[in-house]
Amino acid sequence: MHTINFLKPNKDNIKNYSIIGSFLVLISLIDVISNAFLKINLTSFLPGSLTTLFPLIIGLIGLNMMRIDYSGNKTLDLLNKNINTNNFNAVLTLLILFSIIKALPPSLSWMILDANISGDSKDACTGTGACWTYIKVWFRRFMYGMYPNEFHWRINTAFILVIALGFVGYFMKENLKKYLALYYVIIYPVIAYLVIYYLISGGSFGLQWVETGAWGGLSLTFIVSFFCLIFCFPLGMIFALGRRSNLPVIKYISICYIEFWRGVPLITVLFMSSVMFPMFLPEDFFMDKLVRVIIAITLFEAAYCAEVIRGGLQSLPRGQYDAAKSLGMGYWKMHIFVILPQALKLVIPGIANTFLALVKDTPLIFVVGLAELAGMLALAKTNPKWLGFAMEGYIFASIIFWIICYAMSKYSYNLEAKYKTER
Amino acid sequence: MSDPIIKIQNMNKWFGDFQVLKNINLEVEANKKIVVCGPSGSGKSTLIRCINRLEEHQEGDIIVDGSELSEKTKDIEKIRAEVGMVFQQFNLFPHLSILDNCTLAPIWVKKMPKKEAQELALDQLKKVQIDDQANKFPGQLSGGQQQRCAIARALCMQPKIMLFDEPTSALDPEMIKEVLDAMVSLAKGGMTMIVVTHEMGFAKEVADEVIFMDEGMIIEKADTKEFFANPKSDRTKLFLSQIL
Numbered sequence: 001m002h003t004i005n006f007l008k009p010n011k012d013n014i015k016n017y018s019i020i021g022s023f024l025v026l027i028s029l030i031d032v033i034s035n036a037f038l039k040i041n042l043t044s045f046l047p048g049s050l051t052t053l054f055p056l057i058i059g060l061i062g063l064n065m066m067r068i069d070y071s072g073n074k075t076l077d078l079l080n081k082n083i084n085t086n087n088f089n090a091v092l093t094l095l096i097l098f099s100i101i102k103a104l105p106p107s108l109s110w111m112i113l114d115a116n117i118s119g120d121s122k123d124a125c126t127g128t129g130a131c132w133t134y135i136k137v138w139f140r141r142f143m144y145g146m147y148p149n150e151f152h153w154r155i156n157t158a159f160i161l162v163i164a165l166g167f168v169g170y171f172m173k174e175n176l177k178k179y180l181a182l183y184y185v186i187i188y189p190v191i192a193y194l195v196i197y198y199l200i201s202g203g204s205f206g207l208q209w210v211e212t213g214a215w216g217g218l219s220l221t222f223i224v225s226f227f228c229l230i231f232c233f234p235l236g237m238i239f240a241l242g243r244r245s246n247l248p249v250i251k252y253i254s255i256c257y258i259e260f261w262r263g264v265p266l267i268t269v270l271f272m273s274s275v276m277f278p279m280f281l282p283e284d285f286f287m288d289k290l291v292r293v294i295i296a297i298t299l300f301e302a303a304y305c306a307e308v309i310r311g312g313l314q315s316l317p318r319g320q321y322d323a324a325k326s327l328g329m330g331y332w333k334m335h336i337f338v339i340l341p342q343a344l345k346l347v348i349p350g351i352a353n354t355f356l357a358l359v360k361d362t363p364l365i366f367v368v369g370l371a372e373l374a375g376m377l378a379l380a381k382t383n384p385k386w387l388g389f390a391m392e393g394y395i396f397a398s399i400i401f402w403i404i405c406y407a408m409s410k411y412s413y414n415l416e417a418k419y420k421t422e423r
Numbered sequence: 424m425s426d427p428i429i430k431i432q433n434m435n436k437w438f439g440d441f442q443v444l445k446n447i448n449l450e451v452e453a454n455k456k457i458v459v460c461g462p463s464g465s466g467k468s469t470l471i472r473c474i475n476r477l478e479e480h481q482e483g484d485i486i487v488d489g490s491e492l493s494e495k496t497k498d499i500e501k502i503r504a505e506v507g508m509v510f511q512q513f514n515l516f517p518h519l520s521i522l523d524n525c526t527l528a529p530i531w532v533k534k535m536p537k538k539e540a541q542e543l544a545l546d547q548l549k550k551v552q553i554d555d556q557a558n559k560f561p562g563q564l565s566g567g568q569q570q571r572c573a574i575a576r577a578l579c580m581q582p583k584i585m586l587f588d589e590p591t592s593a594l595d596p597e598m599i600k601e602v603l604d605a606m607v608s609l610a611k612g613g614m615t616m617i618v619v620t621h622e623m624g625f626a627k628e629v630a631d632e633v634i635f636m637d638e639g640m641i642i643e644k645a646d647t648k649e650f651f652a653n654p655k656s657d658r659t660k661l662f663l664s665q666i667l
Binding site: 317319320322323324325326327328329330333337338341342345419 | 472475503506510512515516517531532533576577
């Protein structure tokens with residue numbers, strides 16, 4: 001029994017054991033680090049495969065010596081509870097640590113140490129690392145697409161205006177608060193549309209007309225996502241309520257709508273909107289491609305929103321409906337004041353999910369010839385002068401999308417916390 | 424004898440194939456207090472839920488305050504506004520503060536000015552002794568406090584009739600008293616009340632009449648004293664012997 005207990009600490013000797021244990025873990029880490037960064041193999045004296053396994057074995061013994069149910073030392077207890085509960089978890093912990101350390105030097109040297117950012121042509125990229133010059137030169141294209149350079153201020157102004165209008169709700173007076181929903185659902189989108197139409201499209205007030213085909217880059221991502229988000233939510237709400245309606249006509253229309261849009265892939269919807277849809281329109285009627293695409297995505301995502309919201313409606317106990325009815329509230333009052341506020345609060349995570357998916361689906365509009373951020377990237381990488389830098393472009397786009405999506409998900413957490421009244 | 428405020432004639436109700444209420448006849452005069460008791464599953468709750476049409480009946484007539492309840496009733500909301508209801512599970516709106524719970528319906532259904540509604544609500548909350556909790560949320564209150572708030576909320580609509588659906592069944596024993604106290608003082612104020620409950624002490628204290636139901640039928644309907652002193656049917660006797 002003595003040999004089995006050899007590496008098991010108890011309450012009395014935990015101090016010595018944890019010092020020796022952490023020393024062993026330290027040795028294993030030093031070995032891996034020196035191997036990865038300095039390319040020195042400290043354990044070359046060991047035979048064959050033992051060299052590679054050495055840090056793992058030493059680290060495991062170290063962690064094993066530190067493992068105890070309760071030591072009184074906060075850091076040690078935290079460590080034992082979270083990453084060192086048993087040998088398997090200890091091995092996983094070590095392996096993850098080692099892989100991070102191993103992956104660090106090559107990625108660092110590719111992204112920063114050996115990378116180029118100076119100059120303004122492909123020739124400037126001489127190093128073996130990334131060519132950030134490419135991103136730098138194409139930056140304006142990635143942001144604004146083919147929009148003429150001298151008019152970029154129009155896009156910026158329009159965005160600042162739209163964002164500023166979005167914050168109006170925060171400064172509204174108390175007695176106007178009840179019109180808030182009306183403002184955000186109807187007035188705000190209309191104003192935003194007008195701002196974007198007159199500023200970015202131009203054509204009047206002495207601004208030169210820029211057709212939507214020239215729009216692109218991140219600004220187009222924002223425009224498409226913005227309109228789809230604010231329209232698909234109220235539409236989804238209507239269909240969610242419709243699907244639960246007692247009136248058969250409304251109910252079956254809603255079911256058909258939801259099942260139809262959930263059943264078709266977004267990419268075919270986009271093709272239809274740009275190729276098929278104009279055929280059904282009267283000859284002299286013209287609808288811009290961008291508008292058609294926004295409508296298509298909105299209708300598509302509304303079906304998803306509807307199902308998410310319906311989930312929230314269904315999770316409310318029947319007593320809430322009973323109580324609202326017994327107080328004399330009709331269908332609309334009951335839903336506006338009692339049911340929807342609670343249901344929408346419950347579906348914040350689901351709605352955030354749908355919205356994130358929507359933002360990340362916008363690159364699909366490339367198939368109808370609209371080049372937002374990822375689309376511009378696809379154009380740029382096939383430019384003969386800049387062949388071979390797809391990697392940099394995609395990393396750049398991933399970072400931008402990640403920032404947008406992370407901001408959105410953070411915001412949704414904030415909303416959840418803000419409206420949490422239970423418990 | 425004045426016209427009854429609630430009149431139920433030959434009422435039958437089915438849930439699918441199962442008949443929950445069989446040939447119910449009941450008349451309640453204004454200002455009377457009726458206690459409905461009986462074993463669970465006997466249709467007591469369904470009966471009083473029919474009175475404000477939270478459940479629909481299939482046969483017979485229900486006339487509440489002069490209006491008949493049927494599919495054709497257009498202004499069912501108006502009738503419901505006159506019939507307050509308190510539920511077993513309180514059913515407060517968890518996203519609204521206690522005060523807002525009480526003012527919501529008066530403001531939006533009765534179109535009462537906000538200030539007036541708040542004064543009324545605070546007044547009602549004071550009567551059930553939770554006016555100091557007005558700005559808390561339902562989740563922060565004890566069961567007894569929540570149920571008293573639910574009573575206040577119903578009273579804020581200034582109803583003519585109050586229905587209680589097992590108001591104390593979901594409460595801890597020590598909280599039952601505070602809710603019953605609120606109900607007793609409401610009864611002494613002259614409200615028309617129909618109470619489904621197992622609290623026989625409450626029935627003895629305030630009820631004018633007691634109704635005993637079993638298997639969807641009204642087995643016995645008698646004055647309170649008469650009901651407890653010499654119940655007529657054997658089923659009632661058995662029930663009373665088990666519950667008292």
